[in-house]
Amino acid sequence: MAIKRVGSQTVKLENPPAIISSHSIVGPKEGEGPLKAYFDLILEEDLWGTESWEKAESKIQEECIKGAINEAGLSTKDIDYLIAGDLLNQIIASGYSARQLGIPYFGLYGACSTMTESLSLGAMLMDGGFADKIVCATSSHFSTAERQFRFPLEYGNQRKMTAQWTVTGAGATLISPSGPGPYIKCITTGKIIDPGIKDAANMGAAMAPAAMDTLINHFKDTGRDPSYYDLIISGDLGYVGKDIVIDMMKKEGYDLSKNYTDCGVEIFDRSLQDTHAGGSGCGCSGSVFNGYIIKEMKKGKFNKVLLMSTGALHSTLITQQGESIPGIAHAVVIENKREG
Amino acid sequence: MDKLNKKEYQKFSDKKSPKPKYLKNIVMAFLVGGIICAFGQVIINFLKSLGLDEKAVGAGTSIILVFLGAILTGLGVYDKIGKVGGAGAAIPITGFANAIVSPAMEYKREGFIFGVAAKMFTVAGPVLVYGIGSSVIVGLLSLLFRR
Incomplete structure (x- = not known):
């Protein structure tokens, strides 16, 4: 019997996992926004020394995950699972960042809902007693999303007033069964x-x-x-x-x-x-x-x-x-x- | 939300969605398009003054405008002109150059064959297909029925 379930769609975790570290990296435009003081790293340019936007996004995600692991004073070997996803076809930003990291990896596609999808699954894995350290991560990049979903960057079109601006950035959360929280x-x-x-x-x-x-x-x-x-x-x-x-x-x-x-x-x-x-x-x-x-x-x-x-x-x-x-x-x- | 009425929701969300600034967009399209075309006229006058015949002037003007549209796209300027000018920047031949050059630039990293060459027409392709297609039809009709 699913003893942790409450109502139709909710679970309450018996041993709530602690967030022991978190890391965020954003692009230059986000770094000029109202939340600039909160991000761990603001990139000066959104290719970040790579040859393509896709490679840049993957690097942003990888470095963000490493940032969260370092902040907790751990190494990639200590992490039991990486749960990550992104917007690109075949979630390549995550797959290629996981290729570099060598952590057992679950890839998710939840479009922009990925952050809480990975946190949900990570927290449940942990409460189930399957892992001691899990990183939940996601990324997106304005330029990879534009070319996949919309138009080439240099194409002179007008964006609709209801259109939104894809954030260049990544977030990684490291959870553990115990710690000071949240x-x-x-x-x-x-x-x-x-x-x-x-x-x-x-x-x-x-x-x-x-x-x-x-x-x-x-x-x-x-x-x-x-x-x-x-x-x-x-x-x-x-x-x-x-x-x-x-x-x-x-x-x-x-x-x-x-x-x-x-x-x-x-x-x-x-x-x-x-x-x-x-x-x-x-x-x-x-x-x-x-x-x-x-x-x-x-x-x-x-x-x-x-x-x-x-x-x-x-x-x-x-x-x-x-x-x-x-x-x-x-x-x-x-x-x-x-x-x- | 399972019992959401889609038609009502569409109406409601339309009401909540900000509308484009039509008057400003129309005025800017007129100005930007007008400036591009006036500049085309400057080129025409210049080429005429060199003593070229009418056909050569038309071809020369198109070539120069396409070249400028492509250069401005490469320099990262034309997308800004397009953002301000809308259709005023898209409809003149410079906009056509922008529609070809921007995907060519964008897909350079995927290689010269499957990237640049294959993707070059992703934006302008429909214009070419239906433009050339309809000109062929009109040409055939005129051949058959013109007396």
Whole structure:
């Protein structure tokens, strides 16, 4: 019997894993944004000495994972599992970073929901007693995402006002059965919700219903309401998605107006950085969580955080065939107190 | 969310989505497109002053504008012109050069055959296919029915 399950989609971890280190690397544009003080490394140029954007993204992820391992005073040999994913076809940024690291590796594809997908699975593996050290990581790169999903960089097109800006960056979280925390307490795994949006330049609207579904089920499963948390933060719904979530959740009876925001809203300054509807990409919640959120949790600004990365599980191929964009959102609860 | 009404949600999310600034975009397209075309006229006048005939002037002007569009793409300037000018930058022949050169640059790392050569037409390909295709049809019709 699944004794750790609560309600329909949530698990409560019996021995909440401790986050013993975290690392974030971002590109130059993110390094000029409002959260610049929180990132461990800001790149001066986004090729980072490599020959291609893909190789650069892989290097960013690899160095980010190494950064988290070093910060904990460990070496790659001490790590039992690496759980990582990214946006590229065949998740090559992760596969090639894992090739260099030599850690037993699970590759994930959850699009931009990867950060909480990897944290969810990592925490469950650990609570199950299968590992002592796990790294959960993800990355994205503006230039690899542009060429895969949109247009060549030098092509002179106009971006839509609802379009979001893929974050160049990576985040890695190292978890262990014990440590000073914060701790991963609770996980709500999302279902795919497809509201029928076909415009790939309006991801916030495509993913918002999935985010709401996960939130509502989380609150129902745990019996909590939004005020339980100091911070509820979604991955990359951007300004459009955030606005939709606040409005529609209010109709469902949940007030998110006080403590809810979105990583894609926080990472860029929309008026100065011309990022339209905000940031997106796996690296958006990856770097904001491992940079901003964890650091502020350690300082005590936030004690109870619900992080919910959001993903759009489409490809250019299937949208050209007329399909709509399926959304997903996975929630992870991180708290400074282990008990309760 | 399982019982979400897709039509209503589409309407709701459209309302929540910021709209493009149409007036500003139209004015900028007019200005940028106008400047490019006025510059084309400068080239035409210059070539005429050299004593070239009308056909040679037309070909020469196109060649020079395509060259400039390609150079500005390579220098990383044309995408900025396109961002401001929209269709005003895309429709003149310089925009066509941008549509060919930008994927060629982008895919250089995948090699000269499967990268540059194969991907060069990913943006402009449809324009070529339907442009050349329809010109062939019009040509045939004119051959058959013109008296």
